[in-house]
Amino acid sequence: MGMRRLLQLDFGTIQSELGARHFIPSSELLGSVDDVFKTKEHGYRRIDQATFLHILNFEAGEAYSLAIARADLVCIQLTIAGTYSRNMGDRIASVGRNSLQITNYPSSASDTAAGTRLRGILIVCERQHLLNHFGLRTEHIPPIHRPIFTSRMGAPHALNLPMSLANLVIADQMLSCRYAEPLRGVFMRAKGLELVCEIVSQINALPARGALAMVGASSKHAAIGTAAEIYRREPHNPPTIAQLTKRVGLNRNDLTAGFKETFGLTPHAYGHMARMEEAERLLRTGEISISEVARRMGYEGYSSFARAYQAHFGRAPSTKPST
Numbered sequence: 001m002g003m004r005r006l007l008q009l010d011f012g013t014i015q016s017e018l019g020a021r022h023f024i025p026s027s028e029l030l031g032s033v034d035d036v037f038k039t040k041e042h043g044y045r046r047i048d049q050a051t052f053l054h055i056l057n058f059e060a061g062e063a064y065s066l067a068i069a070r071a072d073l074v075c076i077q078l079t080i081a082g083t084y085s086r087n088m089g090d091r092i093a094s095v096g097r098n099s100l101q102i103t104n105y106p107s108s109a110s111d112t113a114a115g116t117r118l119r120g121i122l123i124v125c126e127r128q129h130l131l132n133h134f135g136l137r138t139e140h141i142p143p144i145h146r147p148i149f150t151s152r153m154g155a156p157h158a159l160n161l162p163m164s165l166a167n168l169v170i171a172d173q174m175l176s177c178r179y180a181e182p183l184r185g186v187f188m189r190a191k192g193l194e195l196v197c198e199i200v201s202q203i204n205a206l207p208a209r210g211a212l213a214m215v216g217a218s219s220k221h222a223a224i225g226t227a228a229e230i231y232r233r234e235p236h237n238p239p240t241i242a243q244l245t246k247r248v249g250l251n252r253n254d255l256t257a258g259f260k261e262t263f264g265l266t267p268h269a270y271g272h273m274a275r276m277e278e279a280e281r282l283l284r285t286g287e288i289s290i291s292e293v294a295r296r297m298g299y300e301g302y303s304s305f306a307r308a309y310q311a312h313f314g315r316a317p318s319t320k321p322s323t
Contacts, residue, residue: 050129104154
């Protein structure tokens with residue numbers, strides 16, 4: 001095994017220092033790490049007085065091992081893309097794409113290979129705050145995982161939950177946020193709270209016997225749903241297939257096969273359909289011109305939009321109801 005950069009973090013220290021601040025860059029906690037984490041932002045952001053989040057959206061410039069100490073803090077990690085190994089106690093587990101894991105153990109060590117591209121969300125919350133403020137219920141959690149929420153010492157096993165469409169949509173909105181401060185901070189706090197609420201609701205809805213239908217096909221289905229949501233949310237600037245695979249954590253073959261199975265269309269065809277349907281909706285309002293609709297849908301001009309519209313609907317674009 002090659003040399004790894006050794007890094008150490010104490011989440012309890014981060015939590016206390018964020019009490020009077022909204023964001024702490026990793027450079028203040030780890031020193032110079034620009035060569036380790038290649039990204040625009042790498043740090044920790046406060047959601048509320050007992051909860052903070054970390055956006056994982058970087059490429060590992062070199063192999064590193066990150067030792068983490070946590071004092072009675074529950075870690076919720078949603079990983080869309082990238083893999084690394086985590087050591088808790090005497091257990092070594094792989095953390096992979098499209099996974100949702102919840103842990104609370106006094107310490108852990110994570111090893112990440114050089115060149116790994118990690119994309120996801122980490123939320124850290126004081127255990128009692130998760131129970132009292134968010135109303136998390138533990139009665140249906142499998143006994144082996146229940147100490148994560150009922151004990152300061154947690155458990156050396158991660159609670160794995162199925163990835164839901166709502167989880168992925170919220171995470172993608174956070175990872176794709178282009179707001180500058182202070183709007184970025186407001187947006188991240190709101191979306192972070194929304195994600196915690198969604199996950200707590202998911203836990204509270206566990207069946208009485210605590211059965212967990214784990215990832216596999218369900219996570220792929222959720223990823224396809226997220227990709228479709230992205231096309232519908234961004235019809236003016238639809239992502240390329242390469243961009244979409246990165247955002248939802250599927251490879252090109254799985255993405256294409258999933259769209260064909262779910263919608264009977266390729267991703268490109270689905271994206272075009274979503275774009276045309278939004279254009280049609282805008283035209284039907286009768287409030288804006290065809291040229292303005294073309295502009296809003298990202299076309300260079302009226303002619304290119306009109307050709308695409310004619311090819312899709314079999315008629316020319318019009319602001320009048322079709323007969």
